[in-house]
Amino acid sequence: MAFNSFTFVFFFAIVLGLHQLPxxxxxxxxxxxVASYLFYAAWNPPFVLLLFLSSVVDFFLARWLDRTQRPAYxxxxxxxxxxxxxxxxxxxxxxxxxxxxxxxxxxxxGVHYRAVAPDLILPLGxxxxxxxxxxxxxxxxxxxxxxxxxxxxxxxxxxxxxxxxAGPIVxxxxxxxxxERERRASGAEIQWxxxxxxxxxxxxxxxxxxxxxxxxxxxxxxxxxxxxxxAWLGTIAFSGQVFFDFAGYSMCGIGAAMCFGFALADNFxxxxxxxxxxxxxxxxxISLSTWLRDYLYIPLGxxxxxxxxxxxxxxxxxxxxxxxxxxxxxFVAWGGLHGCYLTGERTxxxxxxxxxxxxxxxxxxxxxxxxWLLVCIxxxxxxxxxxxxxxxxxxxxxxxxxxNRIVSRGDAAAVLAVTAVLLLGQWFLRDTTLEHATSRLPRxxxxxxxxxxxxALCLAHGEDRAFIYFQF
Amino acid sequence: MLxxxxxxxxxxxxxxxxxxxxxSLTSAxxxxxxxxxHARSAGPADRVPREMGRAWIIALIGTLAILAAxxxxxxxxxxxxxVHDDQQLWGLARDSMHRxxxxxIALVGTSRGHNDLDPKVFSHEMGGAPVAQLAIEGATxxxxxxxxSRDEHFRGLLVFDLVPWGVFGDMTHQDATERTFVxxxxxxxxxxxxxTRIRIALQLAFAFGxxxxxxxxxxxxxxxxxxxxxxxxxxxxxxxxxxxxxATPDQLKWPQHYAIASTPGVPPTxxxxxxxxxxxxxxxxxxxxxxxxxxxxxxxxxxxxxxxxRWPRDRFWDVLAAQTKAVTFNWMDDPRLxxxxxxxxxxxxxxxxxxxxxxxxxxxxxKLRTRQLNP
Numbered sequence: 001m002a003f004n005s006f007t008f009v010f011f012f013a014i015v016l017g018l019h020q021l022p023x024x025x026x027x028x029x030x031x032x033x034v035a036s037y038l039f040y041a042a043w044n045p046p047f048v049l050l051l052f053l054s055s056v057v058d059f060f061l062a063r064w065l066d067r068t069q070r071p072a073y074x075x076x077x078x079x080x081x082x083x084x085x086x087x088x089x090x091x092x093x094x095x096x097x098x099x100x101x102x103x104x105x106x107x108x109x110g111v112h113y114r115a116v117a118p119d120l121i122l123p124l125g126x127x128x129x130x131x132x133x134x135x136x137x138x139x140x141x142x143x144x145x146x147x148x149x150x151x152x153x154x155x156x157x158x159x160x161x162x163x164x165x166a167g168p169i170v171x172x173x174x175x176x177x178x179x180e181r182e183r184r185a186s187g188a189e190i191q192w193x194x195x196x197x198x199x200x201x202x203x204x205x206x207x208x209x210x211x212x213x214x215x216x217x218x219x220x221x222x223x224x225x226x227x228x229x230x231a232w233l234g235t236i237a238f239s240g241q242v243f244f245d246f247a248g249y250s251m252c253g254i255g256a257a258m259c260f261g262f263a264l265a266d267n268f269x270x271x272x273x274x275x276x277x278x279x280x281x282x283x284x285x286i287s288l289s290t291w292l293r294d295y296l297y298i299p300l301g302x303x304x305x306x307x308x309x310x311x312x313x314x315x316x317x318x319x320x321x322x323x324x325x326x327x328x329x330x331f332v333a334w335g336g337l338h339g340c341y342l343t344g345e346r347t348x349x350x351x352x353x354x355x356x357x358x359x360x361x362x363x364x365x366x367x368x369x370x371x372w373l374l375v376c377i378x379x380x381x382x383x384x385x386x387x388x389x390x391x392x393x394x395x396x397x398x399x400x401x402x403x404n405r406i407v408s409r410g411d412a413a414a415v416l417a418v419t420a421v422l423l424l425g426q427w428f429l430r431d432t433t434l435e436h437a438t439s440r441l442p443r444x445x446x447x448x449x450x451x452x453x454x455x456a457l458c459l460a461h462g463e464d465r466a467f468i469y470f471q472f
Numbered sequence: 473m474l475x476x477x478x479x480x481x482x483x484x485x486x487x488x489x490x491x492x493x494x495x496s497l498t499s500a501x502x503x504x505x506x507x508x509x510h511a512r513s514a515g516p517a518d519r520v521p522r523e524m525g526r527a528w529i530i531a532l533i534g535t536l537a538i539l540a541a542x543x544x545x546x547x548x549x550x551x552x553x554x555v556h557d558d559q560q561l562w563g564l565a566r567d568s569m570h571r572x573x574x575x576x577i578a579l580v581g582t583s584r585g586h587n588d589l590d591p592k593v594f595s596h597e598m599g600g601a602p603v604a605q606l607a608i609e610g611a612t613x614x615x616x617x618x619x620x621s622r623d624e625h626f627r628g629l630l631v632f633d634l635v636p637w638g639v640f641g642d643m644t645h646q647d648a649t650e651r652t653f654v655x656x657x658x659x660x661x662x663x664x665x666x667x668t669r670i671r672i673a674l675q676l677a678f679a680f681g682x683x684x685x686x687x688x689x690x691x692x693x694x695x696x697x698x699x700x701x702x703x704x705x706x707x708x709x710x711x712x713x714x715x716x717x718x719a720t721p722d723q724l725k726w727p728q729h730y731a732i733a734s735t736p737g738v739p740p741t742x743x744x745x746x747x748x749x750x751x752x753x754x755x756x757x758x759x760x761x762x763x764x765x766x767x768x769x770x771x772x773x774x775x776x777x778x779x780x781x782r783w784p785r786d787r788f789w790d791v792l793a794a795q796t797k798a799v800t801f802n803w804m805d806d807p808r809l810x811x812x813x814x815x816x817x818x819x820x821x822x823x824x825x826x827x828x829x830x831x832x833x834x835x836x837x838x839k840l841r842t843r844q845l846n847p
Contacts, residue, residue, distance in 0.1 A: 006670040007663050042663040191524035221648060258520075439521035447530025454535040459683060461556065 001042035003197070003252040004205050011039065012256065016190075019260055025182040029152050032260065036161040040124070047123040050088070051159060057084060058133040059147075059154045062140045066147035078141045082134060089130045092123055097327035125165040127324060129158055131291055136172040138295055145173050153179035160262070162253040166246070168267040168287035175262070183261030195438075195450065196255025202453040203248030210460055211418050212241035215411050216383065223389035227403030231396045234407070237415045238383045239376045240422060243272065246285070272375075272423055273430035275367045276349075277341040280375060292321050311346070315339040325382070330390060334381040341374060368427060539680060546679040549700035554682060555675045557609065557706045559656045560668040565604050565710045566657050567665065569626070574761060575601040576628030578620060581613035584769040585633030586712045587819040590829045597833035601629075605710040611650035612638030614750075619654045621753040627760050631836070632798075633767045636783035639750060639792070640742060672708050705822065713822030716815035727818035728774045740782065742791055754798045764798040765836055770809065775817025799839050806835050 001008050015035040019028055041048045061081045068074050106113040136157075139145045148154050157175045158164075185193065219226050219234025226234060250267035257264045267287050274280035281289045297317045303310040315336070322335020357363060377394060384390035395401070407415075429437055438446060555561055570576045577598060579585055585607035595603040606616050613632060620626045675681050682702060703718040716724065754764045768789060771779050783789075785804070793800040803809045808831055812824050820828055 001663055005663075005667050006674070007667045010670075043661050045662070186520075187525065188520050188523045191528055192520040194528070195524055217648075435521040443524075443527045444530055446524065446527040447534065450527060450531030451534035451538070454531060455538055458535070458539060459680065 001039050003249065003256075004201055007042070011035070012259075016259055020184070026152065028182070029156050029179065032161075033152065033156050033159060036156070036159040036164060039161040040159065040164060043124045050123055050126075051129065052155075054085065054088070054129065054133055055151075055155045055158050057081070058137060059151055062137055062147040065137065065140050074141060078137060081137045085130050085133050085137075089126055092126055094323075094327045097329075101329075128167050128169055129164065131169050131288075131295075132158055132172070135169075135291060135295060139172060145176075148172070148176050150179070160257070162256040162260075162262075163264055166249050166253075167285075168250055168253065168264055169291050170264060170287070174265060178262055185259055185261040189261065190259050192435075193255040193258030195446075196258065197252045198255075198450060198453050198457075199434075200248040200251030200253075200255060201457060203244040203251065205460055206453075206456045207418060208241045208244035208248060211414050212237045212244065215407050215415050216241050219406055220383050220385065220389070220393075222406060223384055224392050225403060226393060226396060226406060228396045228399075228401045229412075230403070230406040231393045231401075233412050233415060235376050235380055235383075235393065235397065236419055239272075239372075239379050240415070240419055242379065242382070243268075243422070269433075270426040270430045272372050273368055273426035274371050275364050276371055277338065277345050277374075280371060281338075281342070288321070288324070292317050296320060311343045314342050314346070318342065330381045330384060330387065333387075333390075334378050337378045337381065341378075365427070369423075372423065539678075542680040542683070543678055546683065546700075551679045551682050551700060551702055553676050553679045554702070555672050555706055555708050556681070557710065557712070559653045560664065560671060561706075561708070561710060562606065562608065562653045563657045563660055564665060564668050564672075565606060567660070568602075569604045570602055570628075571625040572627055573602070574627050576626070577601050577603040578626070578628065578630045579603060579605050579607055579633075580616045580620065580630055581607045581633030581767075582611060582635050582638065583607070583609040584635065584771075584819060585613070585631070585767070586710075587714055587822075588769050588825065588828060589631075589633075589832065590713070590825045591709065591711050593826050593829040594833055597830055598837075605712070607633065608650050608653060611653075613650070614638060615650045615654045617750075617753050619658070621756040624760065626757065627762045629763045629765065629840075630757060631765045631767055633769050636779060636788055639746060640740060640783060640788050676708070713825050714816075714819055716821045719816070724816050727816045742788055747792060747795055750792075751796060754796065758797060763840065765839070766792070766796060766798050766800045767832070767836075768800075768802040768804075770803045770812055770814055770820065771818050772812075772814045773817040775814070799836075799843050801832070801835055801839055803832075806831065 001011060015031065018031050023031075037048050037051070040051060058081060061077055065074055065077045065081075068077060103113055136145075136154075140147050148157075153176055156179060157170065157172060160170075160175070163170050215237035216234050219230050220238070223231075223234075247268040254264045254266070265287060267285060269283040269286065271280055271284035274283050297313055300313040300316060301309055302313060305313075318335040318339030319332055320335070322331045322333070322338070325331040325334070352358075358367075377397070380393045380397070381390050384393060396403075569578065575598075577594065579589055579591060579594070586605065586609060589605075589607075591603040591605045595601055606620075607613060608616065612635065617630070617632055620630060701718040701720060703715045703723060704712070705715065706712045757764055770776075785802070789800075789802060793802075809828065812820055812828055814820055
């Protein structure tokens with residue numbers, strides 16, 4: 001069930017109505033668990049069992065881990081748990097890629113081996129909830145948190161529908177304590193939660209699906225025929241689409257959770273106003289980048305083992321981060337490019353990072369634009385259907401290459417106008433929050449903005465598109 | 473220039489309280505000293521800017537008032553509520569097909585089959601057999617034919633209206649819309665029919681749903697008067713038709729432009745591989761007791777002339793008809809059908825649809841009976 005569906009509107013109204021009833025807190029939590037499982041079962045009911053199995057296994061392993069004192073036993077339990085969680089993820093997500101790569105390597109060696117492709121359906125959200133169970137087990141192992149005593153709370157943590165399918169990746173230390181006392185949103189919280197949901201839907205349905213996606217699709221479907229103009233337009237459109245799509249989903253999730261009295265951490269903070277790539281990763285998919293930092297980069301040694309090792313750790317983290325996004329070497333290339341950017345930035349910063357003139361606003365503005373342009377180039381690997389298309393697109397983006405027009409002038413104007421508003425808006429809001437910016441506006445202005453978004457949603461036509469991050 | 477990238481400190485000029493962004497990937501040392509790990513919040517209350525009740529009231533009253541005015545205006549100009557012909561509606565028609573029913577009829581193909589054949593009349597003339605209208609506007613129908621040929625539960629009659637450029641042209645160029653329709657049906661969830669029914673109910677309740685936000689905005693920018701005509705009709709069972717008397721000149725001329733624009737200099741040659749691909753799909757259906765009829769529907773005026781010049785019948789259609797194991801029917805074979813005119817060159821008017829369908833079914837019944845007697 002997607003947030004941008006009528007079914008979800010009815011589902012949400014019923015679940016919220018039940019949550020507002022004067023019932024015991026335990027009954028309300030059970031209501032949320034049943035609703036979350038129903039939400040998940042809307043795609044593929046059998047995978048509910050997988051989610052439940054993951055909850056049961058990791059809950060009891062964590063309790064066992066917590067009780068055990070001998071380090072060797074603790075390590076063994078952690079390894080068993082990680083093998084199970086990551087093994088399940090690897091089986092469903094990467095079996096096809098591994099087999100294909102193996103077949104290609106054999107072909108390179110002159111052996112013609114044709115494997116039967118595994119006919120597996122990727123369980124929705126498995127990448128997200130696997131990372132949540134891993135963070136829980138690792139935190140318990142590190143004695144940062146204790147194993148949570150309530151199975152109901154743990155099941156809700158893993159399955160809570162606002163973050164289940166496409167994040168934000170929630171940390172146990174953030175969520176589980178919220179399950180202790182009754183959460184019932186105040187009127188103001190529900191109102192603000194609904195505002196966030198409306199803004200998220202507007203971003204997804206109008207900006208991503210109606211304006212950006214048609215242009216990105218038309219170019220990338222015929223990537224090998226695209227000239228410089230269309231390659232840039234298609235890539236800029238996709239950079240907007242992926243942001244509006246994913247940030248819109250996260251905002252809907254945060255808003256929906258708020259309506260039930262739960263707080264989820266922000267997942268985006270005006271990323272296209274980032275100055276530099278480390279700043280970009282502080283603002284883009286925050287829950288993933290902090291997860292990778294805490295559970296991969298730091299355990300690898302972070303930046304404490306010399307420069308060379310720091311660069312290697314950065315590259316490994318970004319390459320694996322890329323692979324997390326999808327079972328394709330294109331995502332690895334995307335992560336690798338970001339890894340190169342980060343290492344390059346680190347090198348340059350160590351030499352020239354302290355110069356005062358770098359802090360002046362025109363320079364900052366220029367650097368933000370440069371960062372955005374270089375980020376756009378990485379999106380080519382993310383969106384292209386194969387390496388040949390990606391390389392062609394980058395080539396024509398770098399070298400002028402006139403060809404027949406794919407994108408009409410009107411569509412091009414719409415994409416550029418929305419992108420300009422996006423970049424300017426993010427630049428002016430980069431050091432504040434949406435909450436703070438909204439609190440400075442008169443109510444009638446907010447009311448008119450909400451009215452505009454509601455009307456646009458009512459009048460929008462177009463193809464229904466799944467949220468991009470559902471595929472991960 | 474590149475050296476400046478390394479400066480990633482946030483600007484410090486904003487006069488408002490700042491929220492600390494999460495520490496970056498490269499700031500592991502900071503993290504290890506115990507600074508906040510990521511943006512955390514104890515509860516939602518600290519994230520609510522202020523009470524939004526009044527803003528919501530303004531928004532809801534404004535939205536309802538504008539939508540009511542819009543609805544009134546749409547109805548005043550003669551627009552009536554109608555369903556949208558999208559992948560969900562197509563999926564509903566596809567799902568409505570009876571499994572393993574030899575009487576089930578599927579109409580597959582292009583906009584011609586969609587607008588020229590009336591599924592209700594077709595069903596009536598075939599003795600009440602269930603008919604699913606699966607033809608798609610702007611598509612060739614080949615992906616749908618392929619999908620049905622792979623569905624072991626389809627054992628009925630498939631009527632495939634083919635256009636020459638679809639079957640004799642470049643078959644590797646498959647329509648994106650058709651692919652979306654077929655793929656969305658293959659990956660349908662149990663919630664989809666519920667969602668589609670809610671949508672249909674809403675689409676049939678409000679006429680403003682016929683207005684497109686994109687067209688509305690474009691009209692404002694180009695100072696073009698709004699187009700209130702509604703020539704294309706679509707029913708919840710995907711029956712479709714065109715009232716050509718309501719169409720704009722652009723709508724009437726579009727197929728002619730398309731036909732002329734898609735006529736490059738080099739004349740096409742018949743590709744045997746296309747016929748083989750088509751035949752393999754037909755054979756899959758016939759192997760489990762199903763029947764396939766290949767139908768050529770009318771094109772007249774400039775479109776007809778261009779089509780007949782580019783894809784002459786004796787070099788394309790007749791070769792296909794001689795080779796295929798499917799029953800074939802060309803509208804030119806029945807003189808009674810020559811009286812029908814396509815106002816845009818490619819599609820009949822709605823008022824001719826019922827009679828045209830009746831005559832076509834009569835011919836098809838005869839052809840199928842002959843095939844049964846002489847297999």
